[in-house]
């Protein structure tokens with residue numbers, strides 16, 4: 552087992568400088584330095600994001616799109632600038648194609664309801680995969696109940712990859728929408744979203760991608776992927792909680808009715824008739840999360856400054872190191888061994904329940920998630936109720952993973 556602390560990406564990524572940007576990482580937990588390996592649940596926030604949110608509340612706080620006074624204009628400018636930054640990060644063609652939502656969950660529910668209610672009827676099918684997060688299962692079950700459409704599920708192989716043959720065999724002219732995760736939160740699998748989009752389009756279906764776990768790790772280009780919808784959450788991208796984005800192809804968004812009614816999403820209202828606002832405001836009813844959007848913009852600046860290519864390379868090396876260390880632990884089985892992986896390592900330990908191991912790891916200062924990771928059907932597919940999951944962010948070091956292995960070995964001595 553190698554426990555070297557050498558960081559081979561040091562030439563390209565100044566890890567100490569990156570870590571110094573995250574005040575939360577400087578603390579101790581149970582008297583031990585915090586080692587945060589739960590970035591798939593939520594990433595920590597760099598000072599620039601914290602400062603942007605604070606500066607907004609200290610200097611510019613006002614409602615957006617509602618007043619001509621200086622503060623309102625500043626708030627509106629900050630909010631709309633953040634939209635431009637997200638557009639650029641995802642490489643959407645048009646800023647009108649970026650709708651701010653509460654996060655990935657709300658983005659998917661928006662499509663399920665606004666697109667689904669007008670486009671689905673009895674006999675239609677929605678195709679998802681066996682590795683979806685509950686956020687990309689339940690909204691489709693709800694719309695199926697409302698419209699009589701049917702949910703189909705593409706299988707996953709024993710290594711945690713999508714079974715492409717199975718996926719293709721479930722596509723037909725009845726398939727109206729395909730919804731697929733880009734990077735699995737429980738397995739780390741990177742799905743071939745360009746290929747899946749092409750197959751979906753060839754079958755005449757619309758393609759939605761759940762990008763919650765992809766946007767922190769990979770450079771995303773929605774035009775190159777060719778998808779119709781792409782959802783993400785700022786809090787998994789070093790930004791604040793309670794804000795995210797839906798990319799939607801303009802032609803589709805134009806035809807969709809609003810998701811919610813209220814202020815901001817209208818051009819004019821009478822008791823007889825309401826004229827809806829232009830895109831993207833048609834889908835942003837009510838006062839939005841202005842501070843969150845501004846923090847999201849700062850997080851996009853952070854990702855661009857560090858560079859997604861460098862982040863991906865650093866995390867790939869950490870993943871290889873972590874997986875090879877985990878492989879050497881007696882009685883440990885890794886779940887999810889896809890060739891293309893990012894961000895997460897899931898595993899179980901013989902004779903030890905994840906719920907019992909996680910507190911022991913916490914006592915060693917290690918934040919690791921245990922549970923079903925909101926992917927209960929996937930857990931069932933692998934015959935488990937829960938796993939332990941170590942997930943990576945740009946601030947992680949090889950020694951974080953070395954410490955994880957040491958703590959697992961200690962847990963084994965205590966529990967077995």
Ligand code: C6P
Nearest residue numbers: 591592654655656684686736763784925
């Ligand atoms: N996964 C995890 O620990 P929200 O809550 O809307 O920001 O994201 C939901 C979501 C959707 N899709 C995927 C692939 C996700 O991983 C998540 C959130 C967290 O894995 C919390 S369960």
